[in-house]
Amino acid sequence: MTITLTFPDGAQRQYPSGISGREIATGISPSLAKRTVAMALDGTVADLADPITQDAKIELLNRDDPRALELIRHDAAHVLAEAVQELFPGTQVTIGPVIENGFYYDFARNEPFTPEDFPAIEKKMREIIARDKPFTKEVWSRDQAKAFFAGKGEAYKVELVDAIPADQDLKMYKQGEWIDLCRGPHMTSTGKIGSAFKLMKVAGAYWRGDSNNAMLTRIYATAFANQQDLDAYLKQIEEAEKRDHRKLGREMDLFHFQEEGPGVVFWHANGWRLFQQLVAYMRARLAADYEEVNAPQILDKSLWETSGHWGWYSDNMFAVKSATSFIRPNDPDADQRVFALKPMNCPGHVLIFKHGLKSYRELPIRYAEFGTVHRYEPSGAMHGLMRVRGFTQDDAHIFCTEAQMAEECMKINDLIFKVYGDFGFDNIVVKLSTRPEKRVGTDAMWDHAEAVMTRVLEQIAAQSGNRIKTEINPGEGAFYGPKFEYVLRDAIGRDWQCGTTQVDFNLPERFGAFYVDSDGEKKAPVMVHRAICGSMERFIGILIEHYAGHFPLWLAPEQIVVATITQEADDYAHKVVEACMAHGLRARADLRNEKISYKVREHSLAKVPVIFAVGKREGEERTVSIRRLGSQQQTVMGLAEAIAALADEATPPHLREVERLAAE
Numbered sequence: 001m002t003i004t005l006t007f008p009d010g011a012q013r014q015y016p017s018g019i020s021g022r023e024i025a026t027g028i029s030p031s032l033a034k035r036t037v038a039m040a041l042d043g044t045v046a047d048l049a050d051p052i053t054q055d056a057k058i059e060l061l062n063r064d065d066p067r068a069l070e071l072i073r074h075d076a077a078h079v080l081a082e083a084v085q086e087l088f089p090g091t092q093v094t095i096g097p098v099i100e101n102g103f104y105y106d107f108a109r110n111e112p113f114t115p116e117d118f119p120a121i122e123k124k125m126r127e128i129i130a131r132d133k134p135f136t137k138e139v140w141s142r143d144q145a146k147a148f149f150a151g152k153g154e155a156y157k158v159e160l161v162d163a164i165p166a167d168q169d170l171k172m173y174k175q176g177e178w179i180d181l182c183r184g185p186h187m188t189s190t191g192k193i194g195s196a197f198k199l200m201k202v203a204g205a206y207w208r209g210d211s212n213n214a215m216l217t218r219i220y221a222t223a224f225a226n227q228q229d230l231d232a233y234l235k236q237i238e239e240a241e242k243r244d245h246r247k248l249g250r251e252m253d254l255f256h257f258q259e260e261g262p263g264v265v266f267w268h269a270n271g272w273r274l275f276q277q278l279v280a281y282m283r284a285r286l287a288a289d290y291e292e293v294n295a296p297q298i299l300d301k302s303l304w305e306t307s308g309h310w311g312w313y314s315d316n317m318f319a320v321k322s323a324t325s326f327i328r329p330n331d332p333d334a335d336q337r338v339f340a341l342k343p344m345n346c347p348g349h350v351l352i353f354k355h356g357l358k359s360y361r362e363l364p365i366r367y368a369e370f371g372t373v374h375r376y377e378p379s380g381a382m383h384g385l386m387r388v389r390g391f392t393q394d395d396a397h398i399f400c401t402e403a404q405m406a407e408e409c410m411k412i413n414d415l416i417f418k419v420y421g422d423f424g425f426d427n428i429v430v431k432l433s434t435r436p437e438k439r440v441g442t443d444a445m446w447d448h449a450e451a452v453m454t455r456v457l458e459q460i461a462a463q464s465g466n467r468i469k470t471e472i473n474p475g476e477g478a479f480y481g482p483k484f485e486y487v488l489r490d491a492i493g494r495d496w497q498c499g500t501t502q503v504d505f506n507l508p509e510r511f512g513a514f515y516v517d518s519d520g521e522k523k524a525p526v527m528v529h530r531a532i533c534g535s536m537e538r539f540i541g542i543l544i545e546h547y548a549g550h551f552p553l554w555l556a557p558e559q560i561v562v563a564t565i566t567q568e569a570d571d572y573a574h575k576v577v578e579a580c581m582a583h584g585l586r587a588r589a590d591l592r593n594e595k596i597s598y599k600v601r602e603h604s605l606a607k608v609p610v611i612f613a614v615g616k617r618e619g620e621e622r623t624v625s626i627r628r629l630g631s632q633q634q635t636v637m638g639l640a641e642a643i644a645a646l647a648d649e650a651t652p653p654h655l656r657e658v659e660r661l662a663a664e
Helices: 021-028 030-035 068-087 115-131 142-151 155-163 227-243 245-251 269-286 301-307 309-316 323-327 346-354 402-422 443-463 536-547 567-582 596-605 616-621 639-649 653-663
Strands: 002-006 012-016 036-041 044-046 056-062 102-108 135-140 170-175 178-181 197-206 215-223 298-300 318-320 339-341 365-374 390-400 428-433 469-473 483-489 495-504 526-535 560-564 587-590 610-614 623-628 634-638
Touching: 021 030, 021 036, 021 056, 030 036, 036 068, 068 102, 068 115, 068 170, 068 178, 068 215, 115 197, 135 142, 142 155, 142 170, 142 178, 155 178, 197 227, 215 227, 227 245, 227 536, 245 536, 269 365, 269 390, 269 402, 269 526, 269 536, 269 653, 298 301, 301 309, 301 339, 301 346, 346 365, 346 390, 346 526, 390 402, 390 536, 402 428, 402 443, 402 483, 402 495, 402 526, 428 443, 443 469, 443 483, 443 495, 495 536, 526 536, 560 567, 560 596, 567 587, 567 610, 567 616, 567 639, 596 610, 610 616, 616 623, 623 639, 634 639
Parallel strands: 002 056, 428 469, 560 587, 560 610
Antiparallel strands: 002 012, 036 044, 036 056, 102 215, 135 170, 170 178, 197 215, 298 339, 318 339, 365 390, 390 526, 428 483, 483 495, 495 526, 610 623, 623 634
């Protein structure tokens, strides 16, 4: 029996069924076989030694192929486990998956590992890699595998064997004498891993993530195809630590967290000023097209049952009752109703749309809300502003006809690009996430929505001259409809998913929302969910790290500090602050009896963009000595001239755009 394999250049060749990828590569050329580490069959990466038994598109992958990076990290995880067991006999290995930017392996050992163990482990890993032992796959029976691991005292591996579904093969991978339970695939040998790897940190991790189970030691690591990529990543990590929004938040006195309010932000004056400045900017961007509304914070459980959230999302919701229902649970006069803190704004907006008869002539109707929502996050998942339990969404919902849907999606897209551009984000990827396995609505409904959004995605790419990258995320849509996800890249090359556009045919129907069409018939509107920043808290965290706290003047919570050199300048400093504020600048005076060098250092650490140093001479001449953040130079200017220049610089982007349009 023969099979037909199609190569990337379109050429087709016939081979006997059961031939391996290695045999195919060797048949083409020995040098190709030497370079090839794995293959892809119909896009799925597989071991080069696997037999091929049916027609397929085949690609022979070398180490430099982007898809090989996951294999490099996967293989390195196995080598890490072997090195640990060679160096520390009696250590049990559990799981070691590839994760974003690297991999980890969890170990069971009486004495936890520490970073001081890393040099010895890395040295042993290099020895194992240098042995260049082949990865070979065997399929074992469950009894055979359990007996093998039990004999080695590997209780966790025995448990993993039991967890593998009966209809799946049980695969064992060897590298020399060391063997591990693994789904694969792997490269051809340990030598293909290379030397561009590094152990990063240790952490505690409960077995299977359950706090009732034993605590294991997790070693995090990373690996790349070459040293240059590893060095770039390590430099990015170093830079990210300097820009950590939690660290800068303390230095700039923006916010804090504490145990009495887990996962909710305590905004300080500077932070709240920054928050409100961002909200004011977003309001101005929305003013022409959106009506701002506000829906209640808590709503009866029945509403969330109608919306479907109680059934689909209740694990992430907070339920509340009146205090009397807890204090007097059997009191018939105590209100026993169950309410929920809203995890999202959409049901409230549907109810606002429903209030009063709507005509097709009024559509599209666009509601926006800066609504505070609450979602349960496990304590271990929370991370500063980036992942919290209470946050504000720059949420909007557009109610439109099916014919208006594509145009509305494009309007949202244009608005998102404009906003991101104002913050200096110009490297953006738009991803279309399609139907998930668990969803509501008919296939016909999904077919229609996905077809429309695919056309919009193509239009987005074409409109940008293909400068904007677009991708498809199969199966990653919301349960009620497909969605666009906007992923932006920050100043140090990290990607953040922020904006979304989600089409929803489901929610309006659930609530019986309708408009009267031109034929007099009632029709359910299409509902388009839209967010640009997403969580305002998270977006501020991203901005802090993107700018490293060095905000553009229009956004900075404190724009100017007027620092006195001598007490004789106190009165003049007050006058300077008043003049700044009269021109809309955020300024305050620092009259402390400290050296000016101390004040400059302190305010520079707090990332104040402009420091006016004033003394007796400046007061007499009505000048200011200007120090800009990040510069060692001082410039002396007249007060009126300095304020005029800074007031112009501090004009927010949307107002500058208005000025430009008025001048044209």
